[in-house]
Structures are given as structure tokens and as C-alpha cells.
Amino acid sequence: MRSKTGIGVASFAALLVMAGCGSTRSTACQCPKPVAYDEPTLKKISEALRALPTDNVLHQAMEDYENERDDLRFCP
Numbered sequence: 001m002r003s004k005t006g007i008g009v010a011s012f013a014a015l016l017v018m019a020g021c022g023s024t025r026s027t028a029c030q031c032p033k034p035v036a037y038d039e040p041t042l043k044k045i046s047e048a049l050r051a052l053p054t055d056n057v058l059h060q061a062m063e064d065y066e067n068e069r070d071d072l073r074f075c076p
């Protein structure tokens with residue numbers, strides 16, 4: 001009985017390996033495309049940020065967002 005269990009486990013493991021190898025999912029980097037804002041929108045964003053208090057958390061969030069957008073330029 002013990003050997004049947006071992007064979008079943010080995011068969012299941014082999015099936016999982018084979019299923020993983022046959023996967024058609026791409027392993028390549030899938031880079032999102034950043035949103036392109038027009039000049040009037042960029043001006044409104046800039047004005048809204050300047051109107052915020054200097055210690056507002058949105059200043060840091062926008063800086064992080066800007067850095068992420070810059071990094072996307074190097075994504076293949």
C-alpha cells in the first residue's frame with residue numbers, strides 16, 4: 001500500500017512539473033504605459049500641488065509617482 005501512495009505522489013509531482021513547463025505565459029517584463037497628460041492638465045496639477053501645505057503627504061506621493069514614471073522609460 002505504501003508504494004502505491006509513493007507512486008501517486010510521484011505521478012502528481014511529475015504532472016505539476018509538466019504543466020508548468022507547458023505554460024505559455026510570457027516571462028518577459030510587461031511594462032505599463034504611463035498616462036500622457038496634456039499641457040493644461042499638467043498646469044492644473046502643478047497649481048494644485050503648489051496650493052498644498054509644504055508638509056502635505058501628497059508631495060511625497062507625487063515625487064514617488066514621478067520617479068516611477070522616470071523608471072518606466074528604461075523598461076524594455
